[in-house]
Amino acid sequence: xxxxxxxxxxxxxxxxxxxxxxxxxxxxxxxxxxxxxxxxxxxxxxxxxxxxxxxxxxxxxxxxxxxxxxxxxxxxxxxxxxxxxxxxxxxxxxxxxxxxxxxxxxxxxxxxxxxxxxxxxxxxxxxxxxxxxxxxxxxxxxxxxxxxxxxxxxxxxxxxxxxxxxxxxxxxxxxxxxxxxxxxxxxxxxxxxxxxxxxxxxxxxxxxxxxxxxxxxxxxxxxxxxxxxxxxxxxxxxxxxxxxxxxxxxxxxxxxxxxxxxxxxxxxxxxxxxxxxxxxxxxxxxxxxxxxxxxxxxxxxxxxxxxxxxxxxxxxxxxxxxxxxxxxxxxxxxxxxxxxxxxxxxxxxxxxxxxxxxxxxxxxxxxxxxxxxxxxxxxxx
Amino acid sequence: xxxxxxxxxxxxxxxxxxxxxxxxxxxxxxxxxxxxxxxxxxxxxxxxxxxxxxxxxxxxxxxxxxxxxxxxxxxxxxxxxxxxxxxxxxxxxxxxxxxxxxxxxxxxxxxxxxxxxxxxxxxxxxxxxxxxxxxxxxxxxxxxxxxxxxxxxxxxxxxxxxxxxxxxxxxxxxxxxxxxxxxxxxxxxxxxxxxxxxxxxxxxxxxxxxxxxxxxxxxxxxxxxxxxxxxxxxxxxxxxxxxxxxxxxxxxxxxxxxxxxxxxxxxxxxxxxxxxxxxxxxxxxxxxxxxxxxxxxxxxxxxxxxxxxxxxxxxxxxxxxxxxxxxxxxxxxxxxxxxxxxxxxxxxxxxxxxxxxxxxxxxxxxxxxxxxxxxxxxxxx
Numbered sequence: 001x002x003x004x005x006x007x008x009x010x011x012x013x014x015x016x017x018x019x020x021x022x023x024x025x026x027x028x029x030x031x032x033x034x035x036x037x038x039x040x041x042x043x044x045x046x047x048x049x050x051x052x053x054x055x056x057x058x059x060x061x062x063x064x065x066x067x068x069x070x071x072x073x074x075x076x077x078x079x080x081x082x083x084x085x086x087x088x089x090x091x092x093x094x095x096x097x098x099x100x101x102x103x104x105x106x107x108x109x110x111x112x113x114x115x116x117x118x119x120x121x122x123x124x125x126x127x128x129x130x131x132x133x134x135x136x137x138x139x140x141x142x143x144x145x146x147x148x149x150x151x152x153x154x155x156x157x158x159x160x161x162x163x164x165x166x167x168x169x170x171x172x173x174x175x176x177x178x179x180x181x182x183x184x185x186x187x188x189x190x191x192x193x194x195x196x197x198x199x200x201x202x203x204x205x206x207x208x209x210x211x212x213x214x215x216x217x218x219x220x221x222x223x224x225x226x227x228x229x230x231x232x233x234x235x236x237x238x239x240x241x242x243x244x245x246x247x248x249x250x251x252x253x254x255x256x257x258x259x260x261x262x263x264x265x266x267x268x269x270x271x272x273x274x275x276x277x278x279x280x281x282x283x284x285x286x287x288x289x290x291x292x293x294x295x296x297x298x299x300x301x302x303x304x305x306x307x308x309x310x311x312x313x314x315x316x317x318x319x320x321x322x323x324x325x326x327x328x329x330x331x332x333x334x335x336x337x338x339x340x341x342x343x344x345x346x347x348x349x350x351x352x353x354x355x356x357x358x359x360x361x362x363x364x365x366x367x368x369x370x371x372x373x374x375x376x377x378x379x380x381x
Numbered sequence: 382x383x384x385x386x387x388x389x390x391x392x393x394x395x396x397x398x399x400x401x402x403x404x405x406x407x408x409x410x411x412x413x414x415x416x417x418x419x420x421x422x423x424x425x426x427x428x429x430x431x432x433x434x435x436x437x438x439x440x441x442x443x444x445x446x447x448x449x450x451x452x453x454x455x456x457x458x459x460x461x462x463x464x465x466x467x468x469x470x471x472x473x474x475x476x477x478x479x480x481x482x483x484x485x486x487x488x489x490x491x492x493x494x495x496x497x498x499x500x501x502x503x504x505x506x507x508x509x510x511x512x513x514x515x516x517x518x519x520x521x522x523x524x525x526x527x528x529x530x531x532x533x534x535x536x537x538x539x540x541x542x543x544x545x546x547x548x549x550x551x552x553x554x555x556x557x558x559x560x561x562x563x564x565x566x567x568x569x570x571x572x573x574x575x576x577x578x579x580x581x582x583x584x585x586x587x588x589x590x591x592x593x594x595x596x597x598x599x600x601x602x603x604x605x606x607x608x609x610x611x612x613x614x615x616x617x618x619x620x621x622x623x624x625x626x627x628x629x630x631x632x633x634x635x636x637x638x639x640x641x642x643x644x645x646x647x648x649x650x651x652x653x654x655x656x657x658x659x660x661x662x663x664x665x666x667x668x669x670x671x672x673x674x675x676x677x678x679x680x681x682x683x684x685x686x687x688x689x690x691x692x693x694x695x696x697x698x699x700x701x702x703x704x705x706x707x708x709x710x711x712x713x714x715x716x717x718x719x720x721x722x723x724x725x726x727x728x729x730x731x732x733x734x735x736x737x738x739x740x741x742x743x744x745x746x747x748x749x750x751x752x753x754x755x756x757x758x759x760x761x762x
Contacts, residue, residue: 039725044425044732070725073700077721085717319454336466340458344420344451351425351732 015283033291043358053363059091063098079165092166102131154195158202178243185217209236227261239269255285299357302346318343331363396664403470414672424739434744440472444479460546473547483512535576539583559624566598590617608642620650636666680738683727699724712744
């Protein structure tokens, strides 16, 4: 039911194309995974909109289903695919990123991306105090929604993800920040490796596959140690998580180090990063999958991706531009809507603008990656 | 290009069916006109969604285009139909309702509907002081958006509506409240009649038709006086505006009085009222058209119309209900979504819930009116 085959590795850059088969269809890699935090991509888009945007798959956040007491109802409905009418491959994270964002990442007022995306201040809102206490057993949270105490353990993360029924599930890890000391990162890595063993003791049905996660923060030797450790685990895929750089160059350097040691036969998922500018730079290090909330979040704020960079449709210069965002774009937004109308809808604060730009940004990214895959196959990337 | 033909009058109730032809297609009456305040129905729905809901037409608010400086850009794009890709009949109001809601209606903290829809407190938000000064020339507004001073005159309302290019445009009137004294209402009526004469001096293209508006508040003799006056005006249709009752029964009584005097050959539009419970009661008084923001507004707050009344999908009792809102409903929401999923989306505060329930509520109202039209034709209504 599941397979991953590398179809080509570019002689020019080392970037690779592949075919990832699942019970819910095939993903052509490198692939962008749109973020469907609560089962649906934000912005009032539905599955029909996603299919029109040629979306291949989506990733949903385990933590929120746990927090909303909605795990069992999803299971009763037949799992995420049935509940949300999305019959393409679905990924669920472990809840680990929320450990990070409610915990010290949030307490310090910055997220994973802040260190290298200039001006990106909104990634994670700062909390007055950490809402998370990490013990040997697991992570004890205060619900950000209603303040009740919750505990997520490796076993619980596995059991919840079994119930949600995604194609790909992720091991619970401790996700560090860019300011963690080497001693802290090493300690968290040891704890994470313990949690991985416990996670793997929970039997997973044949309709699901597991991704392990490389941690180790900004410390090259710890990243190498973590990479070698996850290579030994019997997981289908390998993800790269946590803080991987204070600057983009530091990120690329760490990805280059991981690339030298990671099992090349498995799919590699770079967690939570996918700004347009960085994509080529991490594909050359063998990344096959990446997810990021940015393309859909900026859409809801009136920002569209274009071949010449981002544009904010609120800008007055679009008021009388009666052409689409991108002339060559085949998405349903560019098919119908002019920049003039998008500008009007943004100024009028109509929520339709978020939906239209979400469809465009997702479609634009899919087209961009289709072009990249073609270039890789021709050794031109 | 335009015609209105009454096809049947029920022998049982006096309610009537008709065919209203326009350059943008035919409306079967009695018809509900969905409110597209800023050119689009709120809730991130697009034209495809409206067509799937079998919407026949829509009404857009002139004032907001004036306030947003967007009249000329709509004209340059070819008018509202082209700009918003809605090739069905469009109505634009005059801006008169905003005179009311920014003016004394707003200053007193209640709207037209408050007097007779129990619990409906949200219709119009109270302002600290009136933002409107009505003179002989027209209405001087403070923009609620940026505070600049604007003036709307009968001539300006006509010219703006010409530029917007709706099929049906409305004369600028002064819209009263339920607490106005008879003297105030009589004074406003005299002013409104002056404005109507000035409005009609602006030449209107053959692609547009005008609706006059009956005012006169809660005073039967003034309503009769206004009805007789508008009968004499050479307009295509006649609307009924302003406060028409402190209670529902008072509203029906005033509608009954108007019915006795209004020109029966023209389409009659009851402005801004369309709660499910009242619909049959005003149809029996010869109302052909009615618009109301309620069905779409409650949708955005998680409330669905059903054959057994309204339901709020936030309610915990829907958590495990794996059937659609209405088993017999043919809308795209009921086709796919269970109450369980709608409950989840509402609790998760996903904006998709507003879109899905907007589609359902509009579709539900259309089906309801189709049934009513059939009953009228069979003399069973």
